[in-house]
Amino acid sequence: MAHxxxxxxxxxxxxxxxxxxxxTVETGAAAVVMPTRAEMxxxxxxxxxxxxxxxxxxxxxxxxxxxxxxxxxxxxxxxKLTFISPGRIGESLRAVAKVLxxxxxxxxxxxxxxxxxxxxxxxxxxxxxxxxxxx
Amino acid sequence: MAHxxxxxxxxxxxxxxxxxxxxTVETGAAAVVMPTRAEMxxxxxxxxxxxxxxxxxxxxxxxxxxxxxxxxxxxxxxxKLTFISPGRIGESLRAVAKVLxxxxxxxxxxxxxxxxxxxxxxxxxxxxxxxxxxx
Amino acid sequence: MAHxxxxxxxxxxxxxxxxxxxxTVETGAAAVVMPTRAEMxxxxxxxxxxxxxxxxxxxxxxxxxxxxxxxxxxxxxxxKLTFISPGRIGESLRAVAKVLxxxxxxxxxxxxxxxxxxxxxxxxxxxxxxxxxxx
Amino acid sequence: MAHxxxxxxxxxxxxxxxxxxxxTVETGAAAVVMPTRAEMxxxxxxxxxxxxxxxxxxxxxxxxxxxxxxxxxxxxxxxKLTFISPGRIGESLRAVAKVLxxxxxxxxxxxxxxxxxxxxxxxxxxxxxxxxxxx
Numbered sequence: 001m002a003h004x005x006x007x008x009x010x011x012x013x014x015x016x017x018x019x020x021x022x023x024t025v026e027t028g029a030a031a032v033v034m035p036t037r038a039e040m041x042x043x044x045x046x047x048x049x050x051x052x053x054x055x056x057x058x059x060x061x062x063x064x065x066x067x068x069x070x071x072x073x074x075x076x077x078x079x080k081l082t083f084i085s086p087g088r089i090g091e092s093l094r095a096v097a098k099v100l101x102x103x104x105x106x107x108x109x110x111x112x113x114x115x116x117x118x119x120x121x122x123x124x125x126x127x128x129x130x131x132x133x134x135x
Numbered sequence: 136m137a138h139x140x141x142x143x144x145x146x147x148x149x150x151x152x153x154x155x156x157x158x159t160v161e162t163g164a165a166a167v168v169m170p171t172r173a174e175m176x177x178x179x180x181x182x183x184x185x186x187x188x189x190x191x192x193x194x195x196x197x198x199x200x201x202x203x204x205x206x207x208x209x210x211x212x213x214x215k216l217t218f219i220s221p222g223r224i225g226e227s228l229r230a231v232a233k234v235l236x237x238x239x240x241x242x243x244x245x246x247x248x249x250x251x252x253x254x255x256x257x258x259x260x261x262x263x264x265x266x267x268x269x270x
Numbered sequence: 271m272a273h274x275x276x277x278x279x280x281x282x283x284x285x286x287x288x289x290x291x292x293x294t295v296e297t298g299a300a301a302v303v304m305p306t307r308a309e310m311x312x313x314x315x316x317x318x319x320x321x322x323x324x325x326x327x328x329x330x331x332x333x334x335x336x337x338x339x340x341x342x343x344x345x346x347x348x349x350k351l352t353f354i355s356p357g358r359i360g361e362s363l364r365a366v367a368k369v370l371x372x373x374x375x376x377x378x379x380x381x382x383x384x385x386x387x388x389x390x391x392x393x394x395x396x397x398x399x400x401x402x403x404x405x
Numbered sequence: 406m407a408h409x410x411x412x413x414x415x416x417x418x419x420x421x422x423x424x425x426x427x428x429t430v431e432t433g434a435a436a437v438v439m440p441t442r443a444e445m446x447x448x449x450x451x452x453x454x455x456x457x458x459x460x461x462x463x464x465x466x467x468x469x470x471x472x473x474x475x476x477x478x479x480x481x482x483x484x485k486l487t488f489i490s491p492g493r494i495g496e497s498l499r500a501v502a503k504v505l506x507x508x509x510x511x512x513x514x515x516x517x518x519x520x521x522x523x524x525x526x527x528x529x530x531x532x533x534x535x536x537x538x539x540x
Binding site (some may be wrong): 163212213215240241262 | 481483485510511532534
């Protein structure tokens with residue numbers, strides 16, 4: 001569910017649990033930050049790709065919300081990620097998402113996930129099915 | 136890091152934190168189960184796609200491990216998901232992964248994620264960069 | 271545009287130009303064959319991945335048509351491929367596609383592309399936006 | 406096979422057959438143009454997505470070549486596309502590709518495909534397996 005640019009937003013259970021925070025938001029874009037912690041580690045001792053995926057999906061969904069009026073709903077349908085360098089346990093990861101397309105039935109966004117030193121951790125694209133509010 | 140078919144495996148921090156369990160494993164395939172809980176919910180009240188992505192990535196990585204000798208390492212490089220129906224908070228999700236290709240430098244796996252009534256929740260493919268043990 | 275299981279189908283310009291042929295079709299599945307020729311080669315002397323992508327997209331689109339009534343239209347929206355082994359110039363490539371989901375707004379299919387010796391050349395998934403005929 | 410920034414490049418059979426031309430090239434980026442013609446049409450009378458995929462793959466491969474020394478080889482491994490608006494028969498499509506990562510074993514590029522009026526037709530990402538020349 002989306003609330004455009006309304007800043008007083010209520011976080012979802014996932015955002016609260018993992019500590020995701022909206023860093024910036026404007027029409028067509030959003031940046032979301034996620035702190036990482038020891039429980040997010042994989043066998044190689046770096047951040048499990050699934051959490052990076054979750055962060056990217058969250059930021060892209062948030063960006064898509066800014067492109068539609070209050071009351072629309074959108075669901076990620078396709079999610080594509082490329083993992084480029086590992087996330088280190090303890091650093092905050094930042095996902096910067098941008099809307100590429102906002103049609104009546106579908107929305108498309110892309111995203112970069114960066115480490116706290118700005119290195120590129122992953123790149124992602126997502127497609128969303130959009131339900132516009134009844135007029 | 137991979138342990139082939141060794142059953143006495145040590146879970147990664149992520150697996151322990153989220154309660155992922157290996158349900159079945161054989162050469163070229165693995166099934167992993169993840170319980171879901173209220174903290175995994177998104178704004179729409181269903182399981183956040185990021186956790187489904189995490190589960191699929193985990194199962195595919197685990198399946199790839201079975202295709203290589205002890206000591207290899209593999210890292211997911213590309214992850215592609217299609218979300219088909221929502222996961223309900225409280226149900227256990229099951230990811231069934233199969234290896235499609237296990238080359239000297241890359242491995243490829245696919246995965247279905249199912250709800251506890253067997254409905255298809257998501258489908259996924261992943262490519263892995265593989266480092267074989269030195270001979 | 272889709273014609274379900276109607277066998278007397280008219281091929282699109284692309285199918286005629288490249289010689290694509292429907293090998294088998296049934297509800298929820300279709301196999302399409304494409305001969306390859308010297309003009310389809312890349313710098314490495316094997317079939318350009320773009321033609322493999324075209325074949326996979328065609329077979330998945332054809333399979334999705336079987337899942338809907340006459341008069342629906344569908345457009346591929348997301349296309350994801352993994353290339354596993356090269357296609358050899360001169361061999362016929364066969365794309366075997368299967369519908370994973372056929373909803374009111376979206377359809378999802380997957381596909382294997384095989385060489386004429388049955389080896390796996392590529393695997394693909396596609397999502398389609400579906401427009402059902404007005405009732 | 407890659408030739409970095411060498412302008413006197415020999416086109417592959419596919420490029421010659423379909424008329425692909427390198428529009429611009431610099432370190433880390435390349436733009437490739439493809440004219441479209443009636444034979445590239447699908448049933449809906451617009452450019453078959455497979456040709457858009459082929460163009461995007463070509464431009465991304467060309468951009469990756471600029472990031473490595475003479476003698477490297479690279480093969481597209483994963484290709485992910487989102488189709489946003491149809492290509493019209495007769496217009497020239499332009500794929501603008503940029504390298505996101507150029508490591509010792511893998512390269513990653515992204516691409517926008519635009520119509521001749523600049524509208525966004527598709528967005529794509531690809532991963533490449535890289536073989537560096539022996540030193």
